[in-house]
Structures are given as C-alpha cells and as structure tokens.
Amino acid sequence: MEEILLKNCKLILDAMRLRKNQDILIREGTIEEINEGLSTSGISIDCKNLLVIPCFFNGHTHSPMSLLRGIAEDLPLHKWLEEKVWPLEKKLSAEQMYIGAKLSGMEMLKSGFSGCADMYFNMDYVAKAFIELNFRGVLCEGIFDFFDKSETDKKAKIALNMHKRLNSLNSKLIKSSFGPHATYTCSRELLEIIAEYSLEYNSLVQIHVAETIEEQNQCIERYGIREVELLDEVGLCNERCVYAHGNWFNEKEYELMRKRNAAVVQNTISNLKLASGATADLKRLISEGIRCCLGTDGPASNNSLDPFEMMKFSSLLQKHIHKDPSVLSSKDIFRLATYEAYKIFYPELKGGLIEKSYVADLALYDLNEIRMKPLILDDGQHIINHLVYSCSGMKAKYVIVNGEISVFDYKLAKENEDEIIKKFEKAFEDLIINF
Numbered sequence: 001m002e003e004i005l006l007k008n009c010k011l012i013l014d015a016m017r018l019r020k021n022q023d024i025l026i027r028e029g030t031i032e033e034i035n036e037g038l039s040t041s042g043i044s045i046d047c048k049n050l051l052v053i054p055c056f057f058n059g060h061t062h063s064p065m066s067l068l069r070g071i072a073e074d075l076p077l078h079k080w081l082e083e084k085v086w087p088l089e090k091k092l093s094a095e096q097m098y099i100g101a102k103l104s105g106m107e108m109l110k111s112g113f114s115g116c117a118d119m120y121f122n123m124d125y126v127a128k129a130f131i132e133l134n135f136r137g138v139l140c141e142g143i144f145d146f147f148d149k150s151e152t153d154k155k156a157k158i159a160l161n162m163h164k165r166l167n168s169l170n171s172k173l174i175k176s177s178f179g180p181h182a183t184y185t186c187s188r189e190l191l192e193i194i195a196e197y198s199l200e201y202n203s204l205v206q207i208h209v210a211e212t213i214e215e216q217n218q219c220i221e222r223y224g225i226r227e228v229e230l231l232d233e234v235g236l237c238n239e240r241c242v243y244a245h246g247n248w249f250n251e252k253e254y255e256l257m258r259k260r261n262a263a264v265v266q267n268t269i270s271n272l273k274l275a276s277g278a279t280a281d282l283k284r285l286i287s288e289g290i291r292c293c294l295g296t297d298g299p300a301s302n303n304s305l306d307p308f309e310m311m312k313f314s315s316l317l318q319k320h321i322h323k324d325p326s327v328l329s330s331k332d333i334f335r336l337a338t339y340e341a342y343k344i345f346y347p348e349l350k351g352g353l354i355e356k357s358y359v360a361d362l363a364l365y366d367l368n369e370i371r372m373k374p375l376i377l378d379d380g381q382h383i384i385n386h387l388v389y390s391c392s393g394m395k396a397k398y399v400i401v402n403g404e405i406s407v408f409d410y411k412l413a414k415e416n417e418d419e420i421i422k423k424f425e426k427a428f429e430d431l432i433i434n435f
C-alpha cells in the first residue's frame with residue numbers, strides 16, 4: 001500500500017475541530033501524522049484549495065436496487081413491496097445484483113461515502129463489486145421465511161453460509177453481519193436462530209424495525225407485544241443490533257433500546273417518500289443516549305444515495321416534528337453521518353474523525369464550489385452549515401478509503417466508469433424485457 005501525502009490541506013474539519021493549512025500523511029490504512037512540512041516518497045496530492053472531512057458512512061441501504069430506481073413510484077410501502085419490488089427482485093440474477101451494487105457503490109463513493117451497511121441477496125457478489133471499487137461494506141444476506149416452518153432452517157443456513165463466505169474473503173473492506181429482514185417477514189424461530197449466530201460469531205445484526213405502524217400492529221396481533229419487546233425476548237436487542245428506520249417506538253421500546261444499547265438508523269427520505277411515518281425522533285434518541293446514525297435506504301425508495309441530502313432532510317424533519325428550528329444543530333447531524341456511524345458499525349476501529357492513528361477514510365471537496373460560498377475560513381460551524389444545508393449533490397474531488405485512493409480528480413481510481421454504466425444499462429434492459 002503506497003504512502004499518501006495530502007499536502008497543505010486548506011481546511012481539515014471533523015465533528016470535533018477545524019484545522020488550517022496542514023499536511024496529512026497516510027500510511028498502511030491509517031492517518032500517520034497531521035502537521036506542517038511533511039514529505040513522502042509515495043503519492044503527494046496538492047490540497048491547497050480543498051476541504052478534507054472524514055468520509056460519510058451510509059447506515060442502511062440495499063445497493064443492488066439501483067436497478068429498480070424510478071420504476072415504481074408514489075405507492076405505499078407494502079403495495080410497493082408486494083406488487084413491484086418483490087416480483088422484480090425474483091427475476092434478478094446474481095450478476096445483475098453485482099452490477100447494481102457497483103453502480104450504487106460508485107454513486108456513494110463519488111459523493112464522499114466510504115461505505116455502507118447493506119442488506120440484499122447474493123452478498124458475495126456485492127462484496128466483489130465493493131472490493132473492486134475500494135469501498136467498505138457491512139454486508140448481510142437479507143433473509144425471511146414468511147412464517148413457513150419448512151423454510152426456517154433453510155433460510156438460517158443460507159445466512160450462516162453467506163456469513164462464513166464473506167468472512168473468508170479476508171478483506172479489510174468487507175464486514176459480515178446477519179440480516180433477518182423484519183419481524184413481519186421472519187418467524188420468531190428464525191429470529192431466535194439468528195440471535196444465537198450473532199452471539200456465537202460476535203456479529204452485528206441489521207433488521208428493519210418499526211418502519212410502519214402496520215408492522216407494529218401485526219406484531220401486537222401475532223405476539224401480543226411490540227417489535228422491540230419481541231426482539232428483546234428472542235435475543236435481538238443488544239449492542240450488536242442495528243434497527244433500520246425506527247419510526248414507531250413507544251416508551252417501553254425506547255427504554256429497552258437504551259438499557260440494552262441497541263442502535264437505530266434513521267432513513268428520513270425513504271420514510272417521507274413511502275409515507276411510512278415521518279416520526280422517527282432523532283432528538284429523543286440522542287437525548288436518551290441511544291446510539292443512532294443516518295441512512296439513505298435503497299435507491300428505489302430514496303432515490304439518490306447522497307450524504308448531503310441525507311443530512312439535510314434528517315435535520316429539517318426534526319425541526320418540523322418538534323416545531324423548533326433549534327432542534328439538532330448542523331454539527332449534531334454531521335456527527336451522526338460520520339463519527340457516530342463509525343462507532344455503530346466499526347466499534348473495533350477508530351473512525352469518523354481526522355486524528356493520528358484513525359482510519360484513513362477521507363473525502364476532499366473543492367472550496368470553490370458555488371454552494372460553499374461565502375466561506376469563513378476560521379469558522380468550522382459555518383462550513384458544517386454549508387455541508388448540511390447547501391451542498392446537496394456535491395461530488396468529492398478525491399476519496400480515500402482505508403488508506404487507498406478510490407476517487408481521483410472526480411473519477412473512480414480503480415474502475416472504468418463508462419464500462420460500469422454500459423453494463424448497468426444492459427442489465428436493466430434484460431431485467432425489464434423479462435418482466
């Protein structure tokens with residue numbers, strides 16, 4: 001791995017502090033030194049008009065669903081899933097999922113995400129796409145048995161086999177986790193088996209929880225208790241569990257999550273778009289000390305994988321539901337999209353800040369961007385305000401993931417973008433012809 005020197009970075013900003021005109025030396029995947037006048041025999045990049053921030057991490061998505069982007073809109077969640085998404089997904093081949101994941105990975109990388117937490121199928125193909133891009137993935141094979149007892153063991157086995165396969169890749173970019181889809185698609189027995197695996201392999205579990213009020217009602221009807229209570233009973237409410245969405249929690253559920261140290265990923269744009277309940281209360285989660293971060297959800301329900309939109313919508317929604325513009329500062333939101341996300345998904349790494357010995361996941365943006373103006377160079381809060389409220393759609397000039405360059409001068413460093421788009425369009429054509 002070649003050493004990288006980010007020379008004379010005009011601004012270095014993370015959720016803790018702002019520094020000016022410093023060099024950053026990167027060696028073997030980590031930040032070796034931040035100082036003036038550093039030198040290298042490796043790669044040197046002139047950063048004199050650039051802003052360096054820690055990469056964003058996308059806490060929840062379904063990357064191959066880029067193939068379904070824009071083909072089914074303006075429908076409620078369950079109708080959207082049952083009539084459009086699930087029938088089309090049945091037709092998707094592993095190769096198509098690979099190219100779908102690659103397009104999404106490319107979109108995320110170029111915006112400044114270093115990686116994502118991703119639930120889908122054939123995740124070894126997704127892993128291949130991400131490794132080729134030099135992009136991180138906390139991956140899980142999405143499983144469900146739809147309460148059919150003859151399917152339970154089969155699905156648990158699929159999850160375990162994929163877990164082992166992903167681990168055997170031995171890639172620093174790929175982290176394996178378990179992904180029971182939700183309480184309304186997985187039987188209690190299946191959830192219990194996954195809880196045992198999670199404990200045995202000390203592995204994260206990603207699951208959709210309290211996305212809609214209907215699924216809470218179904219859970220109460222089926223088990224007489226709410227979703228987080230059920231998850232607690234089966235062994236899936238603990239520090240290894242990450243709940244995607246979390247729109248409909250009651251007092252008892254907040255208390256359980258706090259006590260057991262479970263984490264929540266807010267997916268504001270998807271929640272708004274599918275009208276599944278724009279009620280996820282980040283302010284409450286933070287004030288209760290419940291770990292939380294932000295996600296985009298899949299490209300079929302967002303539809304862009306943009307960290308700036310993700311932050312802006314999440315902020316605006318909280319102000320709206322609390323009827324208070326002072327709720328959650330832009331700094332709070334920026335922290336959730338960077339530092340807090342790394343703490344949830346990579347507790348074993350030092351990530352999400354720009355400090356010596358932290359992982360070198362960095363995104364660099366041109367300070368001449370129109371949406372960065374006006375620019376008060378000594379005011380970190382001012383720059384974070386721009387990032388959260390005015391930079392939607394901004395692309396990174398350079399992205400470094402795990403100490404290697406993934407985006408160089410706005411282009412993928414390791415892959416040919418035109419080739420990816422050509423293959424993606426062919427895969428989409430084939431999918432639609434077969435539908």
Ligand SMILES: [Zn+2]
Pocket residue numbers: 060061062208244297298
């Ligand atoms: Zn999801």
